[in-house]
Amino acid sequence: MLWRLLIPIKHPATAKTRLHGATRRHADHAELVRAIQSDTVEAALAARSTGGEGASSIAGVFIVGDRPPPGLAPLGETDLGLLPDSGSGLNASLRAAAAALSARYPADGVAAMVADLPALRPAALNQALAAATLLERGYVADAAGTGTTVLTARAGQPLTPEFGLDSARRHHASGAIEIDADLSLRSDVDTAEDLRRCLLLGVGEHTARMVARLV
Secondary structure, three states, rough: OEEEEEEEOOOOOOOOOHHHHHHHHHHHHHHHHHHHHHHHHHHHHHHHHHHHOOEEEEEEEEEEEOOOOOOOOOOOOEEEEEEOOOOHHHHHHHHHHHHHHHHHHOOOOEEEOOOOOOOOOOHHEEEEEEHOOOOOOEEEEOOOOOEEEEEEEEOOOOOOOOOOOOOHHHHHHHHOOEOOOOHHHHOOOOOHHHHHHHHOOOHHHHHHHHHHHOO
């Protein structure tokens, strides 16, 4: 099965307010958020290029927002697409983007992944999507077990995103099945403590470089 992967990108100046404890200056906070977003998108693009024959295949990665994080190759030079943010909130924007992709690629599944996974291993994403091919709808819970890092829907199924507080419970209640996944795919970053745990796992070069500046 082919997958179309959505990654919502929020403006770094207003994203991750609970992460302010990891930085001293507002400008540093925005740069740290951008670094985390960039590493997440790059890991997704790497997963697309390394999916092996017979495994789940990511046919395209799409940013939901105004622009991709800076520091990545320009659109058109990578397999990165851009879909508009509807301006009506995260879940409404994901529903609209998922519907657009399903209309354009009716034979493909659609997945949505959060943009704050700086320790993500490409193989972990491919493994989770391979497991998702067996499910009508699936989700990956975060390390705390309360949030959601990935939501999937096979071709012909609505994505029905319920991201936000206690989203794992809401996705489960909506009929999605939990997917067992590697810790790197479950380690999202909301706080300074989350970031420290990701550093122990090993983060991408953008986040590592930014954290080194903050020490």
